[in-house]
Amino acid sequence: MLSRLGSAIWLFASWTVRSWRAILVCLVIGNLLVIADHEAAGVAVQWLVPAWSLVRAVWNTASPLTYEVVLGGRLRRRAWRRRVRKEWARVAQRCGLASPREKDERQTIARLSGIQTSGNILTLRVRAAVGQTVDDLDRAVEAIATAFGAQSAECRRVGPGMVEMNLTMRELLHEPTTPPVPHDLETEAVDLGRRSDGSPWRLELNGRHTLVVGRSGAGKGSIFWGIAGNLAPAAHAGLVRLWGIDLKGGVEVAVGAGMFSAVAMDEHSALRLLKSLHQVIVERQAVMRGRSRLFEPSPGDPSHVLLIDELAVLTAYASRDVVNEASTLLKRILTQGRALGVMVVAFVQDPRKETVGMRELFTQTIALRLASSSETRMVLGDGYGDLAPAHRIDRTMPGAGYVVRDDGAVERVRADFWPDDVIRMVAEIYPAPVPSVDVDEDRPVSEPLFVAPPDADAPPAPRRRTPRTPRKPKDSEVA
Template structure:
């Protein structure tokens, strides 16, 4: 068989043996030397400009050393080095936070950009399938920028034309192990650009003690723990509904009790009413005195309490109609937060069909109409399947703690959440390492955030009961 030849050269070839390969040497076009020189000079100039833009500090330091050496000799360089070192040491001693922000993290980013990412960029991109090798040439996504902070690297990437976010989110494990990290998360910066987050350490590995009770009364957002970047995690409960899903021992109680703890001053001021449904009689019953008459455990009482909340919601809606569109907590119209532990027992595992229908109907009514008039629902469950909790999509904000299966992550947080880095099925089952750790996906942000709720111990709950039991009654 003839090999494919350029032009009409195949017409001049004759072979009596069809299986014999034809050797053909294509014509070589000589490129003028001036064109080669211009292209080389242009590439050198573009590389120099790119170096100045990407690494201005490093280039300035090298240029300053060379200039001092040429003008004043090595003693001037030594004096400048001593002065600079002393200044940096004084800066580090006086204000470590700003020193890290402006010096340490930038130098670390410069080093990791070269040693970790740029050095391994081509093989990782090609092997993972994000790069293309066509006709002897590599087409690779562009490494735009590397930024570091106390716990992670954030790598900005320009995708190849025609690539989609899913192409990257499907390969987060390839990227994580290729660059020596435990995980990778993908977020869209803007059209054509992604931010890849590679953690270097885990700030949430150690359990967090209970957050101090706020000094001022507020309905939130309530500080209940810490985000992965070290900042406080504040959970919004007023004006939304929250669904918490996690296996047994995952730490759902930490979220419930931390929320209660943050709302205690507002409850004492009459701005918040906490209504508790505790069908297991184990979690919320420990602080039952905080809820007063608004506590229910038997399914029939839970149905009655939910229907009472629906009546409150409907009465407010009648009064607000045509006058206001949002709720402001007052003593006369406090924010009502329904705390439901193990909601699946009431909605799916309840043997009494009539009670199950009443409870499901009341929860659906509250989650569809309640937040505008100041009635919120915070529900916890173990099994997030649709047949167990068929109204889970009515909760705008969702939290996924440790889950048993990878498919359950998308059931809780929505399609594509696990591909974006919400590895809730890989959270450690060890209570000391994984209890309270979860991924939060808010209504306004599709990217999951890793957080850990503070652990509220039995002694903390007893102290809360001793100080605030009955504080909100009689108003």
């Protein structure tokens, strides 16, 4: 209660001080009304601005949501637009968007073609002046964002010599959110969290392979379980089959292993799982050849989603034979699986080419917090170092990052945090339809597997023996 009262007093004082020009005008008009024998009207005009600030402060403290929707957001966005129109010429000149003319040496400034506001995003449409290029506008985005007090900025080309600068004026991704238990049958895309403007972040999966790169503690687990958890209802209904590889001893995937039809926790089990998944592709190619080029999932013929936690363990840090075979299988799955309903989502910390040799085969990339600008360019490409500065993400924001879609568009997002209790609950409500079984070397590779490293403390399992057919004795033995 005291904190709310203090907040209301602070807002009232700050808004009143900011409106000092309006207060002076009201005082002059009020005094004139008092002199003209309109004392009541004069006093009302004199106290108009403080009364309005008091109403706003109380409203914002009592019901911030309604205040933001009805009044606060509108006033704020109007102030943003007014400030940009007033200061654009000076800001553009200081940020390097002015080019001198040849005759009178006066400067030509990049033209501001339009201003739009939506939520917490201020969008500027800027046309390059003569002698400037789109690259010049791209390089000035960060300086322009700083000049207008934006939290972050993105830029994209929308036409010849025209760019659209999206300035995030208020940060909405600081507070982490926890997702509800999913209920919808999702097969093509999943809701993972929020965009920078507060709208839902929906990640497309159908026909795409996704690479998620981030340092330790960057929040890769939030995306891992956001995908698995939101696909769990469809997996339970038989429309999706989840495959999991966790070569860190199963620490990550074991919490919700019930969602998966196949799980591998060591190198050799991972190879068998990859062979099984590749066999699915081969069998599906034979069925679809000459009939259809677009796969449609059905309860008897589901989509397959492979989630790999720490890809580098499989493609760089394992033994040479395992690395060679796993890399070959993964490249075949990545190049052949998209059109056949087989998608791969891989997570890795080290983005170097020596670690992830098939980086170019992933069609969309999510960059979480990275160590340096060179890593950002390594993951996203040379043109995205300033557009998606993943190396500047705060350590206190796990799950925040940048998404580069297959069309080159950049989105700033943050994934929801999945607690262990929620993961276990989803695994219990939506278990995979195929029960987890032990590995059998005689099992056809197209059947689901559950493969895990042997327990060191457990006694060795008895070896299965196939009963032999009694041998027919020879004539000499009978004699």
